[in-house]
Amino acid sequence: MTALVGAAASTGPPTGAEPPxxxxxxxxxxxxxxxxxxxxxxxxxxxVPSVQLAGTSLYDRAGSLEQGYSQTxxxxxxxxAIAAYWPHLVRSAVYAGIATIICLVLGYPLAYAIAQKxxxxxxxxxxxxxxxxxxxxxxxxxxxxxxxxxxxxxxGFFRSLPFFPDDxxxxxxxxxxxxxxxxxxxxxxxxxxxxxxxxxxxRLLEAAGDLYAKPTTTFRRVTLPLSMxxxxxxxxxxxxxxxxxxxxxxxxxxxxxxxxxxxxDSAFLVRLDYPQAAALSFLLMATILVMVFSYVRAAGTDxxx
Amino acid sequence: MAEDLVLENVTKTxxxxxxxxxxxxxxxxxxxxxxxxxxxxGKTTTLxxxxxxxxxxxxxxxxxxxxxxxxxxxxRPVNTVFQSYALFPHLNIEDNIAFGLRQRGVKDxxxxxxxxxxxxxxxAFGKRKPAQLSxxxxxxxxxxxxxxxxxxxxxxDEPLGALDLKLRRQMQIELKRIQTEVGITFLHVTHDxxxxxxxxxxxxxxxxxxxEQLGAPTDIYEFPASPFVSNFLGQSNLxxxxxxxxxxDDLELTAHGERFAAPSxxxxxxxxxxxxxxxxxxxxLALPDEDAPANHNQxxxxxxxxxxxxxxxEYLLKTPWGQEMSVFSANAAAGEPLQPGTEVVAxxxxxxxxxxxxxxxxGDDVTQYSADPLGVAP
Numbered sequence: 001m002t003a004l005v006g007a008a009a010s011t012g013p014p015t016g017a018e019p020p021x022x023x024x025x026x027x028x029x030x031x032x033x034x035x036x037x038x039x040x041x042x043x044x045x046x047x048v049p050s051v052q053l054a055g056t057s058l059y060d061r062a063g064s065l066e067q068g069y070s071q072t073x074x075x076x077x078x079x080x081a082i083a084a085y086w087p088h089l090v091r092s093a094v095y096a097g098i099a100t101i102i103c104l105v106l107g108y109p110l111a112y113a114i115a116q117k118x119x120x121x122x123x124x125x126x127x128x129x130x131x132x133x134x135x136x137x138x139x140x141x142x143x144x145x146x147x148x149x150x151x152x153x154x155x156g157f158f159r160s161l162p163f164f165p166d167d168x169x170x171x172x173x174x175x176x177x178x179x180x181x182x183x184x185x186x187x188x189x190x191x192x193x194x195x196x197x198x199x200x201x202x203r204l205l206e207a208a209g210d211l212y213a214k215p216t217t218t219f220r221r222v223t224l225p226l227s228m229x230x231x232x233x234x235x236x237x238x239x240x241x242x243x244x245x246x247x248x249x250x251x252x253x254x255x256x257x258x259x260x261x262x263x264x265d266s267a268f269l270v271r272l273d274y275p276q277a278a279a280l281s282f283l284l285m286a287t288i289l290v291m292v293f294s295y296v297r298a299a300g301t302d303x304x305x
Numbered sequence: 306m307a308e309d310l311v312l313e314n315v316t317k318t319x320x321x322x323x324x325x326x327x328x329x330x331x332x333x334x335x336x337x338x339x340x341x342x343x344x345x346x347g348k349t350t351t352l353x354x355x356x357x358x359x360x361x362x363x364x365x366x367x368x369x370x371x372x373x374x375x376x377x378x379x380x381r382p383v384n385t386v387f388q389s390y391a392l393f394p395h396l397n398i399e400d401n402i403a404f405g406l407r408q409r410g411v412k413d414x415x416x417x418x419x420x421x422x423x424x425x426x427x428x429a430f431g432k433r434k435p436a437q438l439s440x441x442x443x444x445x446x447x448x449x450x451x452x453x454x455x456x457x458x459x460x461x462d463e464p465l466g467a468l469d470l471k472l473r474r475q476m477q478i479e480l481k482r483i484q485t486e487v488g489i490t491f492l493h494v495t496h497d498x499x500x501x502x503x504x505x506x507x508x509x510x511x512x513x514x515x516x517e518q519l520g521a522p523t524d525i526y527e528f529p530a531s532p533f534v535s536n537f538l539g540q541s542n543l544x545x546x547x548x549x550x551x552x553x554d555d556l557e558l559t560a561h562g563e564r565f566a567a568p569s570x571x572x573x574x575x576x577x578x579x580x581x582x583x584x585x586x587x588x589x590l591a592l593p594d595e596d597a598p599a600n601h602n603q604x605x606x607x608x609x610x611x612x613x614x615x616x617x618x619e620y621l622l623k624t625p626w627g628q629e630m631s632v633f634s635a636n637a638a639a640g641e642p643l644q645p646g647t648e649v650v651a652x653x654x655x656x657x658x659x660x661x662x663x664x665x666x667x668g669d670d671v672t673q674y675s676a677d678p679l680g681v682a683p
Binding site: 201203204206207208209210211212213214217221222225226 | 356357358377378379380383384385387389391392393394395404405408409450451454
C-alpha cells in the first residue's frame with residue numbers, strides 16, 4: 001500500500017481510475033528503481049567486503065601475506081583476540097560512552113539555544129557548528145595536541161592552580177583522548193538534536209505553562225520527551241564512530257590509552273596479522289551492535305511520535 | 306464574594322504598535338463572555354495577558370480581590386483552550402487531561418479524567434494518542450484538559466476556528482451546554498459574530514485595541530453604538546442624515562432631501578450630523594401603486610439585484626441619490642419574487658431605526674451600499 005502511494009506520488013497525481021495498461025509495471029517498480037543505486041552501493045562496498053572480512057577472520061593464523069592463508073574456520077582466532085585485547089574493547093566502549101555523555105550535556109543546550117532562541121542568528125550559528133569540518137580531522141586533532149601540550153596555556157593554567165602538582169599534564173592522559181573525541185564528534189550530536197528541537201512547537205510549551213508546569217517541569221515532561229528522536233540519533237551518531245576511532249588515542253594518548261581501533265590498525269598495517277585484525281573488526285562491530293540495540297530498547301523509541 | 310475577572314486600564318504595545326489600548330472591563334463570575342473582533346483588533350492579546358502568556362505594558366488584572374498581573378502563567382488559576390489545541394503529541398489522551406492535575410499534586414486523577422471524558426462525550430478515547438483523533442475530537446480533549454483543573458476562568462482562543470461549519474455549530478451547542486453545567490467563567494475570543502451572539506451572555510466588540518460596545522447580544526444587535534458595530538455584528542443600511550427637529554418622542558431627520566423619523570430613545574446622538582440606520586431584515590418592500598403605511602419611513606428606489614438564499618431573499622435597490630440599500634425578505638409570501646428593474650418603495654417602522662453620531666464630512670459621499678462599508682468583516 002505504502003509502496004503504491006509512493007509510486008503514485010512520484011509519477012503524478014493518482015487518478016483513482018485504472019491507469020493505462022502500459023504504465024502499471026513502471027509504477028509498481030519505481031520504488032525499487034529508486035532504491036537500486038543505494039542498494040548496489042551497499043552490496044558492493046559493504047556486504048561483499050563484510051563477507052570477505054568474515055572469511056579472513058577465520059583463516060589459519062599460521063599463514064602470511066607472502067605464503068597465502070588457508071581457510072580452516074579457525075574460530076579460535078576470536079578467542080585469542082578477546083583474550084589478548086579485551087581491555088582495549090572495554091576502553092573503547094568506556095571512552096566513547098563518556099565522550100557521548102559529555103557531547104549530550106554540551107550539545108543539548110547549544111542545540112536548544114540555536115533552535116528556539118537564536119532568531120535571525122540561527123543560520124550563522126549552525127554554520128559555526130559545522131565550520132570545523134572545513135579542516136581535516138587529522139589537523140584538528142593535531143591542533144588539540146598543541147592546545148593540551150605540556151607547555152600549552154591550558155596545562156599552564158591548571159598547574160598554576162592549588163592542589164594541582166607542578167608536573168600535572170593533560171596530554172597523554174585518558175582525559176585528553178576523551179577531550180579529542182568530544183571535540184571531534186560534537187557536531188554529530190548537535191545537528192540531529194537541532195533538527196528535532198527546531199520542530200518543537202512553542203505553543204506546547206505555552207500549554208504546559210498554562211497547565212501549571214514550572215519551566216523545569218515543562219522541560220522534563222514536554223521538551224525532553226519530544227526531542228528524544230534527536231537524542232537517540234545524536235548519541236548513536238556520536239557513540240558509534242567514537243568507539244571505532246583511533247586517531248585521538250594515537251595523537252593525544254599513549255599506548256596505555258589505545259582503543260580497539262589502534263589495535264586493529266596495527267594488526268592490519270604493522271603486524272600484518274590479517275585474520276586477527278578481521279576478527280577484532282567483527283568483535284568491535286558486535287560490541288557496538290549489542291550496545292546500540294540495548295540502548296534503543298531502553299530509550300523506548302515507541303514512546304516517541 | 307464574586308470572583309469577577311477585572312481588567313483595569315490594560316495597555317499592551319508591541320514595539321511602537323498599540324495592540325490593546327487602555328482597556329477596562331469586568332467579566333462577571335460564571336458568565337459566558339465573548340471578545341469579538343476582526344483579526345488584529347487585540348482580542349487574542351487581551352486573552353494572552355489574562356493567561357499570563359504576554360506581559361502587560363501598563364494596567365492591572367485582578368481575579369476577585371487578587372492581583373494576578375505579575376503572576377507567572379503556571380501560578381494563575383486560569384486555563385486556556387488554544388486555537389491549535391496544543392495537545393501533547395507524546396502523551397495519550399488520559400495523560401494529556403491529567404497533566405494539569407499532576408502538576409498540582411493531585412494523586413487520584415483516574416476518576417476526574419473519566420468524568421471529563423464523559424462530559425465531552427468521548428469516554429472510550431483515553432488510551433489513544435492525539436494524532437489518532439479528528440479535529441473536533443482534539444478540540445473536545447483540549448477543552449477537557451483545561452476544564453479538569455476547575456479554573457476560575459476558562460480562556461478560549463478561537464477554539465472552533467479550525468472546524469468546518471457543521472461541526473462548529475455542534476461544538477457551539479456543546480460548549481454552551483458544558484458552560485451551563487460547570488458554571489465556570491468562560492472568556493471566549495472569536496471573530497465569528499454568529500458564534501459570539503449564539504453562545505455568549507455578554508459580547509464585547511473590539512476594534513483597534515478598544516472595546517467599541519459591550520452588552521447582551523440582542524442589545525448590541527438591535528441598537529449598535531457605532532457604525533463599526535452596526536456592520537461588524539450583522540449588517541446595516543446607514544444613511545447620512547441631519548437632525549431637523551423633534552415631534553413628541555421622535556426625532557425628525559432629513560437625509561438627501563427626504564424626511565425620516567426615529568425614536569429619540571434609539572438615538573446615540575440627537576443633534577446635527579447623524580447616521581440613520583436600519584437593519585435589512587426590518588425593511589419591507591412595496592410596489593408604488595400599493596400603499597405603504599403612512600407613518601413608516603420610506604425610500605423610493607429601483608431594484609438592481611436579487612439574491613435568493615433559501616430562507617430569505619436579499620434585494621438590492623438604488624435610491625434616488627444613488628446609494629445602494631439592502632433589504633432581506635423572508636421567503637414566506639406567495640407569488641413571484643420581484644425582478645431587477647422594478648420600481649419599489651422600501652419602508653420600515655420608525656422604531657426600527659437607530660441613530661448614530663456622524664463626524665463632520667463623514668458619509669457625505671457614501672453613495673454605494675456595501676455589505677462591509679468599513680472593510681471590517683472577517
